[in-house]
Amino acid sequence: MDNLIYFDYAATAPVRPEAIKAMMDALGQFGNPSSRYGYARRAAQRVKEDREAVAAAFGCSPSELFFTSCGTEGDNWALRRGAELNRRRGRHIITTAVEHAAVLETCRDLERQGYEVTYLKPDRAGRISPEQLAAALRADTALVSMMLVNNETGVIFPVEDCVKAVKAFDPAILFHCDAVQGFLKTPRPLVRLGADLVAVSGHKIGAPKGIGALYVKKGVRLRPLLTGGGQEEGLRSGTEATAQIAAFAAAVRAGAADQTRLERAAAVKEYTLSKLKEALPRLEVISAGDAPHICAVTLPGYKSEVVVRVLGDRGVCVSSGSACHKGRPSHVFAAMNLPKPWLDGALRLSFSADSTREEADALVSALRDAADSLFTTLS
Secondary structure, eight states: OTTOEEOBTTTOOOOOHHHHHHHHHHHHSOOOTTSOSHHHHHHHHHHHHHHHHHHHHHTSOGGGEEEESOHHHHHHHHHHHHHHHTTTTOSEEEEETTSOHHHHHHHHHHHHTTOEEEEEOOOTTSOOOHHHHHHHOOTTEEEEEOOSBOTTTOOBOOHHHHHHHHHHHOTTSEEEEEOTTTTTTSSSOGGGGOOSEEEEESTTTTSOSSOEEEEEOTTOOOOOSBOSSOTGGGTBOSOOOHHHHHHHHHHHHHHHHOTTHHHHHHHHHHHHHHHHHHHOTTOEEEEOOSSTTEEEEEOTTSOHHHHHHHHHHTTEEOBSSOGGGTTSOOHHHHHTTOOHHHHHTEEEEEOOTTOOHHHHHHHHHHHHHHHHHSOOOOO
């Protein structure tokens, strides 16, 4: 990333060298893990070892972990099949108004199929409380879905406490967690959340795009999202993506071995926010973020899409929200009831353990120059 000042790690991260090497090795050993001869069995053994590595980072049994193509697939699988599994219990689903589109759009599709969905709205700080969730539970609630780390504010949701509240109301209600932004970005293994279903994605942690995983708690009997040759214990058919799986496991091993990664990212984030407030008195912090790698700020009176474009022309990469919005206004910031000038000027900054203070200084300088040169809309 020569000459690139990158603060959009929540959108995607560069592929780690360890992941590239593992992927190239796996591409060279091209055997199909489902075949029966020795060369193929070696490929199957490698997939087994890679599954064990990712499961260890989850804190779960390898038999509870299923590889997917991405976080969106995991979310879709969990929501669609989870709702179906509990359909005799009821057709009520609870989620939050600030989930990723992979959850929200799936819930809207389930509404078209006759489900009723309650969307919990956050407070001005972007938070949802266990009490708020508990108050929304009903006798016909079949499924709850709540993300671990919001991808635009960095707020960590109290998933563990929310799971306890749901299970105290009725243990039969399924709980799904989109942990795409929380995997290896929060200190506790994901299995400790207590959720029944947890989806993650590889490209947020230095694996290539096109690989993810879904944790399915033992005893939860989801139907397959994909049917065919019976791979992944019959739950996700299709020839195993051995190279992506190898790279995912390598990225997980490397990330888990880096004991100070969270502290380093958090330190640069804190430094960046401090310098931004010094250099740009009009800048407001929407959320400093509980997670070490995401925060949100705003320049009221400016248009964030213009600021992002101007910064991009200088080789500085930030975003105005989730990459999946594709330029549309952020539903997360809107749900927080921010004033319109704040919504217009909102920017998401996201960091990694490799982010530096020198890069932060370059970001601050570029953003100050952009603010000075742009004509404000004063909306």
